[in-house]
């Protein structure tokens with residue numbers, strides 16, 4: 552990857568500090584439509600204009616109308632947030648190559664978010680306007696243990712992600728995608744602590760679940776390995792919230808189940824009238840219930 556060294560700033564604002572800074576005033580102006588991809592169906596009223604949608608499920612099994620707004624810089628992102636005002640946002644964060652874009656594609660049953668085996672594919676905050684009801688945001692990835700996108704994260708992506716979390720008032724929750732087989736790095740741990748300390752609730756999505764089945768000899772050893780890896784990630788993150796297992800291998804029943812569960816949670820989150828704080832309470836209550844059930848078993 553070519554890095555433009557001269558253009559990289561040498562100082563860095565810590566994430567928690569950046570998240571706690573005041574929200575700047577947003578000038579409401581129309582975004583250039585050239586920034587959009589995946590044009591909607593004929594007869595589809597642009598939610599950028601009307602803010603209205605349909606009354607059925609927010610994300611349908613198929614036939615989802617999705618518009619993508621790529622926001623590579625804070626000013627464009629600010630405009631994107633203003634343009635989608637009135638719609639709830641859910642974002643997907645995680646290390647590069649964790650499967651964030653694949654997760655979004657799988658949830659929406661569309662190939663919108665660019666996925667690749669090369670780390671650092673998503674390089675902007677991509678706002679996906681879904682059926683005029685919800686904005687799913689695909690975020691650039693944190694550097695993982697191979698440090699591949701470390702400089703880009705520090706210089707460009709971390710400030711962009713921080714300004715999104717700080718300035719997007721309708722942002723309800725973060726889905727944090729983590730490859731279930733990966734060890735948790737100190738950077739990931741402090742990133743998630745900062746995000747949660749800023750008041751944004753986090754749902755952990757343990758991705759590439761099918762890889763566990765690939766590596767296990769039989770069903771019991773697969774279940775044991777899944778449990779062991781899940782506990783290790785939760786412990787390393789000191790994470791007490793809700794987690795889900797996810798695989799984009801749709802041929803597997805567990806993949807279809809994971810998709811249904813996550814979509815149902817998203818429906819519940821954006822159906823909350825009270826915004827971020829209500830979502831945090833809802834997630835805490837569900838995590839406590841799940842924990843209670845696990846202790847009874």
Ligand SMILES: Nc1nc2c(ncn2[C@@H]2O[C@H](COP(=O)(O)OP(=O)(O)OP(=O)(O)O)[C@@H](O)[C@H]2O)c(=O)[nH]1
Nearest residue numbers: 647648649650651652653666667671672673692799
């Ligand atoms: N086996 C398997 N592979 C997956 C799954 N999800 C994603 N992948 C693969 O993981 C690689 C990375 O996926 P992406 O969706 O591009 O990951 P990302 O987190 O968006 O990465 P960046 O945009 O670089 O931050 C791709 O080769 C995907 O095909 C999954 O559930 N199972």
Ligand SMILES: [Mg+2]
Nearest residue numbers: 651652672673
């Ligand atoms: Mg991506």
